[in-house]
Amino acid sequence: xxAGSLTVVGTxxxxxxxxxxxxxxxxxxxxxxxxxxxxxxxxxxxRSLNATAESLPxxxxxQRRRETYCEMTEKILAEVRQGLNVCAAFYGHPGVFADPAxxxxxxxxxxxxxARMLPGISAEDCxxxxxxxxxxKNGCQSFEATDFLIRQRKFDPTSALILWQIAxxxxxxxxxxxxxxxxxxxxxxxxxxYYDSEHEVIVYEASVYxxxxxxxxxxxxxxxxxxxxxTEVATLYVxxxxxxxxxxxxxxxxxxxxxxxxxxxETSQWKTTNxx
Numbered sequence: 626x627x628a629g630s631l632t633v634v635g636t637x638x639x640x641x642x643x644x645x646x647x648x649x650x651x652x653x654x655x656x657x658x659x660x661x662x663x664x665x666x667x668x669x670x671x672r673s674l675n676a677t678a679e680s681l682p683x684x685x686x687x688q689r690r691r692e693t694y695c696e697m698t699e700k701i702l703a704e705v706r707q708g709l710n711v712c713a714a715f716y717g718h719p720g721v722f723a724d725p726a727x728x729x730x731x732x733x734x735x736x737x738x739x740a741r742m743l744p745g746i747s748a749e750d751c752x753x754x755x756x757x758x759x760x761x762k763n764g765c766q767s768f769e770a771t772d773f774l775i776r777q778r779k780f781d782p783t784s785a786l787i788l789w790q791i792a793x794x795x796x797x798x799x800x801x802x803x804x805x806x807x808x809x810x811x812x813x814x815x816x817x818x819y820y821d822s823e824h825e826v827i828v829y830e831a832s833v834y835x836x837x838x839x840x841x842x843x844x845x846x847x848x849x850x851x852x853x854x855x856t857e858v859a860t861l862y863v864x865x866x867x868x869x870x871x872x873x874x875x876x877x878x879x880x881x882x883x884x885x886x887x888x889x890x891e892t893s894q895w896k897t898t899n900x901x
């Protein structure tokens with residue numbers, strides 16, 4: 626392996642409180658820290674942990690989004706190529722909606738450098754906690770909103786549906802306030818093929834920056850989604866419309882002759898026992 630390494634970490638959604646001990650240790654011991662975070666307070670705090678910390682280049686010109694991501698990746702690699710142990714910190718989970726993080730790790734490895742990514746707390750983790758959602762209960766499907774539409778993604782309406790970046794649907798550049806009404810109407814129209822207009826959905830925004838801030842949990846009928854206020858970090862959660870039917874033949878093949886309810890109870894008890 627060449628001298629120099631890259632460790633990509635996440636700062637989580639909330640300031641300080643979501644940073645893992647492992648991520649903090651890598652930030653503190655790095656020869657160079659580069660970051661892309663959502664607020665100046667977090668940036669200041671990162672500089673207090675490591676005096677070398679500096680922001681990655683970020684141009685919000687809508688026409689230069691991909692170019693900006695390439696510049697961020699190249700900045701990270703330039704430091705690694707100097708033989709430095711570099712720590713790149715990204716907002717939330719560094720592997721979620723963070724193209725430069727993945728690109729930098731891939732390129733570093735191709736050039737013979739050690740590179741790794743440490744997990745961080747994402748908006749999805751916050752959503753599960755704030756909405757009381759257990760993805761293991763009915764299953765959970767997750768798509769980026771624009772991708773969901775243009776690729777006609779197949780999904781199961783009897784399972785939970787999460788659509789990310791709904792305020793950006795139909796927009797491949799940076800967020801423009803109030804510019805997505807038409808696209809949200811199209812998203813609502815597509816969802817109406819599977820859910821009733823009165824089906825309650827949730828526009829969710831995680832509590833960002835500080836623990837004292839409350840998350841945004843706006844419950845509205847599906848028909849009112851286009852007129853709902855939201856910011857660029859908004860996520861749409863669509864609850865299952867009904868329980869999925871049980872395949873009785875499969876129950877028999879699996880030897881599950883007792884009631885499903887009893888089996889679920891046994892499974893829950895088994896999990897609890899094995900966690901002790």
